[in-house]
Amino acid sequence: MAFNVTLRQSGRQFQVEPDEAVLLAALRQGIGLPYGCKNGACGSCKGTVVSGEVDQAPHSSSALSNDEKTRGMALLCCATPKGDLVVDIREVAGVGDVQVKKLPCRVNALERKGTDVVELKLQLPANERLQYLAGQYIEFILKDGKRRSYSMASPPHHEGPIELHIRHMPGGTFTDHVFGNMKERDILRFEGPLGTFFLREDSDKPIILLASGTGFAPIKAIIEHAVFKNLNRPMTLYWGGRRKQDLYMMELAETWAREVPNFSFVPVLSEPDSTDEWTGRTGFVHRAVIEDLPDLSAYQVYACGAPVMVESAQRDFTNHHRLPEDEFYADSFTSAADLANPV
Template identity: 80%
Template sequence: MAFNVTIRQSGRQFQVEADEPVLTAAIRQGIGLPYGCKNGACGSCKGSVISGEIEQRTHSSSALANDEKTRGMALFCCATAKSDLEIDVREVSGVGDMAVRKLPCRVNALERVADDVVVLKLQLPASERLQYLAGQYIEFLLKDGKRRSYSMASPPHHEGPLELHIRHMPGGVFTDHVFGAMKERDILRFEGPLGTFFLREDSDKPIVLLASGTGFAPIKAIIEHAIHTGITRPMTLYWGARSKKDIYLASLAEKWVADLPNFRFVPVLSEPTEADAWSGRTGFVHRAVIEDLPDLSNHQVYACGAPVMVESAHRDFSAHHGLPAEEFFADSFTSAADLVNAV
């Protein structure tokens, strides 16, 4: 059995099968709904159910609170239809033009750039090219049926291998393998491109790029795409990490500063060591943005990294510093651990 889903604002319709998440059906049919993690942890796909009945499956309580449920809100990545639906959710143009595909790839290179970060480069078959938007991600298809998501750090125009930045999560099946057993020429399979985190090029607003840890990866792709396409909007990169070594490509960011008159780079350390001899900014990275830009009403913000950083930035920027809700774009790097407090 299939049900019809109507998006209130545009009137667009698509069909969802019984027991199929609404978001999955939308992606399958090229409908651009906002999303990030696809597992109920980040809240990016949140919207309202105007009419009809859904079943809301397991999700993080921080992504969808009980009071939001009572107001008719839903996470469409883990909501299934029990009837025809009318929903109210912001559509994302552009992503529907990118075909989601399953592809094999070969490990081209593994470069350790920090104690716990590897730059992984993937070579596609000679006859294949992945079309994607800078900022999107792929999902590795593991042998046990599980998936692991990583953003592409290389921009779409790049002719060489796909570049990913992978942080070691001790005890994590995939990252333990990457850091312990993976070698060049290994074969992997992935699905992509996925996600709605990408640069909105129809705006002329100054851009704030906010990264924590390896959240720098999709931010790097966005910056390099902007450079390639000649975008001249002012850009400021705030990159937060624990210590100096965790800003693992600082030299690249400093090169952008030297080459681009409209580009600023602000590294922020939360736990600098004595060996760092750090005289730069410290504390929470999103607080550094607020210190520099107390009025964000005429900016766009692109935030990527740890869920606590993304959530804090979204809350504080919108509630206290004038950022319009529709000008905050985020990719929250969630993991299975983020579903511990699931409901």
């Protein structure tokens, strides 16, 4: 017997089959709820169960703490209802209009960007075109059925191969293959587009773009989309890494800063050494935002990268620097390691 789920803010309802996760049921029926990893690691799909009960599957403690559970919160990607539910969570407009597909693709190009990042370009079949929102991601479907998620760095209007930025995770099944045996013309299979991290164009607020490492990939797509659409909102990119080599496309960001009106770029290194010859900003990248903009009440923030950076930024910006909670949009780059010790 299916259960009814009501979204408190809009009153919309949908049905969830037995043992089906609330998020997956919503997406299946074209209802846009926020999500990222879909496996209990990132926390993007966190909502409050106003009435009813759910079974919460194993998940990362950083995505949902015990304190949050006691306050009635749940991760909807791995929560199955025990009965009818009323859930309080922000809906996402626009995502349900984009068709999710499973497609084959061919490796068009592999180009090293620094020591541990590859720019991977994928060619779709001649009769296929992938419609997506700037900032979304795709999931590679591996031969054993496992999946690996990567954000698209090329904007939706781009004619040509889809661009991804892949960092080598030594010991990782997929990235070891990318950096070892993958070659041009190899065939891969993926599903997409996925995710609710994308530019909200219905606002005129100035934008803070916050990236760490390859979190730059979807941010790049958002910036290039905004330039293409002639959006005049001020944009500031804060891009952080440990070493200078982690800012693997810094020249591109510097070009934007010179050529794009109302665009600024602030690179930040947390652990530069003498060979970097670094004279720029140092420390945690989200702290650089706070140093420059202690009052974020009039801004929109898009953050992407390591989970610890995303979580720190969301906590500090909203709790201490007046950023409205519903103006923080994030994509936390989780890996299999982030679920190594689920609770």
